[in-house]
Amino acid sequence: MGMGGRVAVQVESVHEALQVAVVDVLGRMAMTEVVLIHRERVSGFRLDFEAGGMVRLSGALNGMIGLTCHLGLVEELVSRIGGLPIDQLENEDLMDGVAELANLFGGWTKTNVGQGDVQVSPPMAFIGKEVIAEWKTDRPAERFIFQVNEHVLYVLASF
């Protein structure tokens, strides 16, 4: 197998680890069933719904993992994780919740891949109806679409 084949295998193993991480994190922390309904190659790493978060991985793995979804899903997940009613959540709770989800997705993917020395950056997050965040990258991005109760969660990976 040539170098390109090895890289492709490694990227696919990261994608598989990420899918496991999303199901594990939401299942264990939010007690929510998550189902992958579609995955697709996309042209950019764009977080374009009302909430988004991302982390960078560096070292033995180099890339980005992010999530984006409507605010309703963030409210539901943060409420379930933190045990607070949705009407008591403040914007800071939602922001921190999205950031922590990005951190957990990235951290658990790293652990699942088991590729040695990998650093996960501190997470970034945003909440806002008019916000679109995009990172230019020369690597392809893969978008995983999960069904979470009646909501949709988009998880992106670029490696």
Place this chain on the structure above:
Amino acid sequence: MGRDDSKMKLLTIDDSRTIRRVISGIGAMLGYEVLEAEHGAAGLKILEQCSQDVGLVLLDWNMPGMNGLEVLKAIKADNRWQHIPVMMVTTEGEKDYIVKSIQAGACHYQTKPFTQEEMASRIMEAMGMGGGT
């Protein structure tokens, strides 16, 4: 006189308020008051003020400023606090991290993500109340 574990408090040191809130909720469910610190320096300050009340420290690894391992070493290097059990609570699941933290004096290691039941069981175990699986 031995310590009364029923009156001891938990101290969670984590930069995520979501995780602090989760741990506070689990601690409250078990009957413990939970003190919260959003970074290592704040956690050590709480220990300076009331270490005699703290029965368990739950410590994140990746935080701004001091990381969890540095905080753990600071706790174990101070003879006022070194008897307090420390549980690492982190996304870092590799063997190397676990070994480093156990060598530095952590008594338990809990990876995130965790279920409420897993964390409750770990806390009870660390507080000497059984509950281990």
